[in-house]
Amino acid sequence: xxxxxxxxxGLHKSxxxxxxxxxxxxxxxxxxxxxxxxxxxxxxxxxxxxxNFLEEPTQGTIEVAGRSISAGIPTRFRRKQxxxxxxxxxxxxxxxxxxxxxxxxxxxxEAPRRISTDSAKSVRDHAMSLLAxxxxxxxxxxxxxxxxxxxxxxxxxxxxxxxxxxxxLFDEPTSALDPELIHxxxxxxxxxxxxxxxxxxxxxxxxxxxxxxxxxxxxxxxxRILEQCAPEQMFxxxxxPETQRFLNAVx
Amino acid sequence: xxxxxxxxxxxxxxxxxxxxxxxxxLKLPFRVKVAAVWLVIGGLLLxxxxxxxxxxxxxxxxxxxxxxxxxxxIAFSVIAIxxxxxxxxxxxxGRVSRNPIAYGISGFYTxxxxxxxxxxxxxxxxxxxxxxxxxxxxxxxxxxxxxPAQVAGIVGIAFxxxxxxxxxxxxxxxAVPHGQAEAAAALGMSPGQQMRRIILPQxxxxxxxxxxxxxIAMMKDxxxxxxxxxxxxxxxxxxxxxxxxxxxxxxxxxxxxxxxxYWGLTAVFSFFQRKLEERMSKGYVRQVKNAA
Numbered sequence: 001x002x003x004x005x006x007x008x009x010g011l012h013k014s015x016x017x018x019x020x021x022x023x024x025x026x027x028x029x030x031x032x033x034x035x036x037x038x039x040x041x042x043x044x045x046x047x048x049x050x051x052n053f054l055e056e057p058t059q060g061t062i063e064v065a066g067r068s069i070s071a072g073i074p075t076r077f078r079r080k081q082x083x084x085x086x087x088x089x090x091x092x093x094x095x096x097x098x099x100x101x102x103x104x105x106x107x108x109x110e111a112p113r114r115i116s117t118d119s120a121k122s123v124r125d126h127a128m129s130l131l132a133x134x135x136x137x138x139x140x141x142x143x144x145x146x147x148x149x150x151x152x153x154x155x156x157x158x159x160x161x162x163x164x165x166x167x168x169l170f171d172e173p174t175s176a177l178d179p180e181l182i183h184x185x186x187x188x189x190x191x192x193x194x195x196x197x198x199x200x201x202x203x204x205x206x207x208x209x210x211x212x213x214x215x216x217x218x219x220x221x222x223x224r225i226l227e228q229c230a231p232e233q234m235f236x237x238x239x240x241p242e243t244q245r246f247l248n249a250v251x
Numbered sequence: 252x253x254x255x256x257x258x259x260x261x262x263x264x265x266x267x268x269x270x271x272x273x274x275x276x277l278k279l280p281f282r283v284k285v286a287a288v289w290l291v292i293g294g295l296l297l298x299x300x301x302x303x304x305x306x307x308x309x310x311x312x313x314x315x316x317x318x319x320x321x322x323x324x325i326a327f328s329v330i331a332i333x334x335x336x337x338x339x340x341x342x343x344x345g346r347v348s349r350n351p352i353a354y355g356i357s358g359f360y361t362x363x364x365x366x367x368x369x370x371x372x373x374x375x376x377x378x379x380x381x382x383x384x385x386x387x388x389x390x391x392x393x394x395x396x397x398x399p400a401q402v403a404g405i406v407g408i409a410f411x412x413x414x415x416x417x418x419x420x421x422x423x424x425x426a427v428p429h430g431q432a433e434a435a436a437a438l439g440m441s442p443g444q445q446m447r448r449i450i451l452p453q454x455x456x457x458x459x460x461x462x463x464x465x466x467i468a469m470m471k472d473x474x475x476x477x478x479x480x481x482x483x484x485x486x487x488x489x490x491x492x493x494x495x496x497x498x499x500x501x502x503x504x505x506x507x508x509x510x511x512x513y514w515g516l517t518a519v520f521s522f523f524q525r526k527l528e529e530r531m532s533k534g535y536v537r538q539v540k541n542a543a
Contacts, residue, residue, distance in 0.1 A: 054433055054436065054437060083441060084439070086437055086438065086439040089437070090437075091437040095430055097428075097431060099435075099449055100453065100535060101453055110435075110438070110440075110448065111438035114440060114444050114448065156434075159438070160438070163438060163439060
């Protein structure tokens with residue numbers, strides 16, 4: 001078996017005196033789809049944001065695609081490493097965070113244009129094919145405000161894929177959407193997982209998606225991974241009462 | 252006093268002048284009435300001027316020379332606003348920085364230049380800086396800091412307005428939602444790229460109205476530069492008006508002419524500012540405008 005593509009070791013994160021993550025370890029192999037769930041405040045979003053250093057871990061080591069960064073080094077001494085790590089992780093946010101002053105196509109092209117060494121034409125072609133993948137090629141020239149929430153989130157997914165990341169991080173990607181728009185985003189994600197074998201870490205409460213797509217589910221509770229197993233096992237009988245109680249509450 | 256007239260207070264058949272005017276006024280659009288007010292004010296002023304012996308012929312002879320000097324105002328303003336925008340960009344970076352040196356310098360800058368009168372600052376650059384330089388530096392270097400009035404004036408105005416605009420730019424930068432920088436960071440963009448490509452373009456849209464107001468105020472304040480004693484070549488409308496008005500004892504005519512020049516200039520700029528704001532709203536207005 002090849003080395004894991006993501007390796008999180010001894011991850012702690014405190015905000016002031018509040019300890020949000022109390023030692024999280026996780027190894028993820030290429031092609032895995034991890035669904036992370038748990039009560040709000042359980043640390044699941046913080047965990048995701050620590051992986052690409054949007055939150056600075058208090059303690060621990062993050063390794064993505066063979067490069068590792070440890071907590072406790074002043075930011076400016078390792079800015080380049082962090083930037084490199086972020087390019088290997090695509091991130092999709094709850095609030096989409098599209099750039100409102102750029103067209104849809106420019107949103108997708110922005111990072112590769114500034115960062116990659118690809119030619120302008122290949123950047124453009126790649127961006128257009130990503131937009132086609134998420135079903136929005138015809139919206140390339142629009143500005144984000146003219147799109148529905150579901151369309152915006154699909155653009156955000158295309159944008160995150162533009163740097164050809166090795167891992168995709170999804171931070172509650174459907175929580176801000178109207179119910180009727182959720183499925184279009186989930187189907188793009190399902191497609192990514194099943195047809196493109198993208199490695200994904202998804203923080204979500206969409207249990208239908210988890211059951212169908214996840215290779216592993218991790219239940220976060222009070223800053224730790226309390227229980228993790230394949231979705232069938234999780235749904236057929238989580239071992240711990242906390243997990244069971246939470247699953248009953250969301251399903 | 253009753254708010255609404257009662258039946259007794261308003262006998263039904265009375266049609267006095269007041270009532271007729273009121274009825275007539277009801278039929279006019281608000282804008283027309285406002286225009287009428289402006290016309291009346293203008294007419295009264297004109298009548299007052301003429302009564303006081305306002306010399307229209309003199310004004311006709313000299314107005315062109317005064318108006319022509321508007322290029323000096325424009326030149327001063329354009330140079331000063333460019334410097335001020337540069338200073339404000341740097342200053343705003345300092346204001347949002349966690350670096351104590353950058354934050355400290357920008358804080359000192361905005362505090363001093365917003366906390367002292369502009370006219371005092373102009374004289375500091377013009378008269379006090381050379382003295383400081385001569386006291387500190389060997390003479391061949393000190394002379395670099397002895398500036399002509401127009402240079403000291405432009406620098407003074409730029410530093411002063413740069414300080415105010417620093418705070419405007421800072422608030423603009425802080426008004427861009429945090430998720431924007433985060434999204435850019437998550438894509439692997441450097442802090443500089445995040446600022447230049449994502450934050451500043453959005454902040455610019457936010458600060459344009461306030462910056463436009465600063466520019467208009469600055470255009471008018473360039474008239475202060477003349478007080479340092481600029482040469483005739485660099486004389487702006489105000490200084491031209493002073494020179495020619497004093498010579499012929501036609502101060503009213505000359506100063507009114509200068510005032511009209513500044514007024515016209517700000518009106519023109521306000522128009523362009525409105526156009527620019529409309530353009531900048533792209534990507535923020537949902538309404539469909541036929542894309543060309």
